[in-house]
Amino acid sequence: MSGILNSSIGRKVAMALSAFFLMIFILQHFAINILSVFSPDTFNEVSHFMGTFWLIQFVLQPVLIFGVVFHFIMGFVLEIKNKKARQISYAKNNGSANSTWMSRNMIWSGGFILVFLIIHFIDFWFPEINTKYIVGDMSGTLPNGEFRYYEELVHKFEPIWRVALYCLGFVFLALHLLHGFNSAFQSVGANNKYTKGLKGFGKAYAILIPLGFIFIALFHHFNH
Amino acid sequence: MNLTLKIWRQKNANDKGKMVDYQVSDISPDMSFLEMLDVLNEQLINKGEEPVAFDHDCREGICGMCSLYINGEAHGPDRGVTTCQLHMRMFKDGDTIFIEPFRAKAFPVIKDLVVDRSAFDRIQHAGGFISVNTSGNTIDANAIPVNKHDADDAFSAATCIGCGACVASCKNSSAMLFVGAKVSQFALLPQGQVEATDRVMNMVKQMDEEGFGNCTNTGACEVECPKGISLENIARMNSEYLKASLKG
Numbered sequence: 001m002s003g004i005l006n007s008s009i010g011r012k013v014a015m016a017l018s019a020f021f022l023m024i025f026i027l028q029h030f031a032i033n034i035l036s037v038f039s040p041d042t043f044n045e046v047s048h049f050m051g052t053f054w055l056i057q058f059v060l061q062p063v064l065i066f067g068v069v070f071h072f073i074m075g076f077v078l079e080i081k082n083k084k085a086r087q088i089s090y091a092k093n094n095g096s097a098n099s100t101w102m103s104r105n106m107i108w109s110g111g112f113i114l115v116f117l118i119i120h121f122i123d124f125w126f127p128e129i130n131t132k133y134i135v136g137d138m139s140g141t142l143p144n145g146e147f148r149y150y151e152e153l154v155h156k157f158e159p160i161w162r163v164a165l166y167c168l169g170f171v172f173l174a175l176h177l178l179h180g181f182n183s184a185f186q187s188v189g190a191n192n193k194y195t196k197g198l199k200g201f202g203k204a205y206a207i208l209i210p211l212g213f214i215f216i217a218l219f220h221h222f223n224h
Numbered sequence: 225m226n227l228t229l230k231i232w233r234q235k236n237a238n239d240k241g242k243m244v245d246y247q248v249s250d251i252s253p254d255m256s257f258l259e260m261l262d263v264l265n266e267q268l269i270n271k272g273e274e275p276v277a278f279d280h281d282c283r284e285g286i287c288g289m290c291s292l293y294i295n296g297e298a299h300g301p302d303r304g305v306t307t308c309q310l311h312m313r314m315f316k317d318g319d320t321i322f323i324e325p326f327r328a329k330a331f332p333v334i335k336d337l338v339v340d341r342s343a344f345d346r347i348q349h350a351g352g353f354i355s356v357n358t359s360g361n362t363i364d365a366n367a368i369p370v371n372k373h374d375a376d377d378a379f380s381a382a383t384c385i386g387c388g389a390c391v392a393s394c395k396n397s398s399a400m401l402f403v404g405a406k407v408s409q410f411a412l413l414p415q416g417q418v419e420a421t422d423r424v425m426n427m428v429k430q431m432d433e434e435g436f437g438n439c440t441n442t443g444a445c446e447v448e449c450p451k452g453i454s455l456e457n458i459a460r461m462n463s464e465y466l467k468a469s470l471k472g
């Protein structure tokens with residue numbers, strides 16, 4: 001198995017597996033975030049549970065971070081290798097005649113997602129780690145005794161520039177997934193009469209999930 | 225038709241090469257693209273200049289020798305055809321046409337538009353065969369029953385003519401459509417099972433050693449392939465490869 005990352009197909013499959021993991025994670029992330037629209041109390045409770053349960057904090061969270069880092073590093077490695085496979089480029093190349101813009105620009109959509117993720121970590125993850133493990137406050141509450149998660153979320157979406165940036169980030173995620181979702185199935189060797197039906201689902205996932213995140217950001221911006 | 229041609233000229237493998245402009249006139253829309261180049265070459269020879277070198281053999285779409293990247297697409301703008309089957313009626317009077325060699329590190333230019341595609345032969349040698357003695361003692365074709373659907377898919381995969389348009393069209397210069405087809409034509413049949421594990425491992429290893437890129441599923445190859453080889457063959461190769469690596 002260690003040799004698998006030395007082969008083209010091995011790298012392709014590893015890329016797809018990390019992507020599957022990220023797509024499941026994002027679904028879960030969305031399910032929790034959307035609670036903030038319908039029920040701030042439930043959102044607070046679930047956030048507190050996610051933020052303090054050891055299995056999530058010390059097992060799943062490191063796996064997730066590894067998954068993200070692996071995915072984008074592998075993405076860059078593959079891009080460099082693939083560029084090297086054609087040393088002289090065409091004087092005229094009509095890429096749009098045979099493939100989608102999304103499929104040819106995964107590195108760009110992915111690159112913008114990475115920029116977004118860095119900002120997102122600075123916005124939410126670093127303060128969270130600081131409060132819990134550096135300051136040592138595991139209570140999850142504000143000085144007035146109420147849960148802090150919902151308040152923090154709403155506060156973050158006050159400035160319009162951040163809302164705009166988040167929306168842009170999700171547009172790039174949609175572009176990434178419009179190609180990526182079905183590509184990942186192809187990578188692991190699934191392309192048959194069952195996966196044909198998955199195409200439509202993939203498109204829906206790629207558009208609806210990012211759109212849902214955009215909705216949440218706009219909702220909190222305009223409602224408070 | 226009168227046309228402006230922008231053609232890649234390169235004296236030999238070590239020459240740097242450059243695009244050169246040519247004019248051709250009175251081209252019939254019924255000519256094939258290669259016949260149009262023949263007209264240009266006659267002009268050049270009459271002027272005492274070096275004709276443009278390009279590959280071709282059967283000129284009826286079966287040998288896979290003709291290549292050319294025409295106006296940004298392998299085998300030009302038509303679908304399901306090789307360059308020898310491409311007609312000049314796909315172009316308009318006054319058009320400017322870019323003609324370049326198939327570009328990939330694994331397909332080095334030999335001269336002008338001629339590239340060395342022997343990397344494909346080496347991949348085939350690595351495993352694209354079955355070790356059955358077929359001389360003299362051929363058994364009846366129906367002795368081993370094959371599911372119709374599998375037989376059709378194997379046959380479709382076997383129509384690959386090894387032209388390399390898939391590599392040329394791929395933004396990653398990946399050879400996976402070709403290798404996928406060559407793996408699939410046997411993987412689908414009982415006769416191919418004996419060597420199935422070694423075949424896919426060895427062919428993929430050779431493909432990587434030749435310096436082809438990695439597939440990112442853009443699907444450009446499938447669109448440009450003159451034989452309509454489908455992406456399903458790449459997926460099949462991937463799952464064959466996974467099965468084989470888990471075994472060995």
Ligand code: HEM
Binds near residue numbers: 075078
């Ligand atoms: C962190 C920044 C990211 C970068 C730099 C990045 C980069 C890339 C690149 C270059 C590819 C194409 C690789 C290939 O097909 O060989 C790719 C594929 C993919 N990415 Fe990302 N990505 C990022 C984040 C994400 C996220 C957050 C998700 C999902 C929620 C995701 C889902 C996918 C999927 C599904 C594929 C297709 C996998 C395949 O073709 O097998 N990516 N990514």
Ligand code: SF4
Binds near residue numbers: 383385405448
């Ligand atoms: S798969 Fe199609 S494009 Fe590629 S070598 Fe075979 S026939 Fe040519």
Ligand code: FES
Binds near residue numbers: 279285286307308
């Ligand atoms: S010359 Fe044989 S396929 Fe074109």
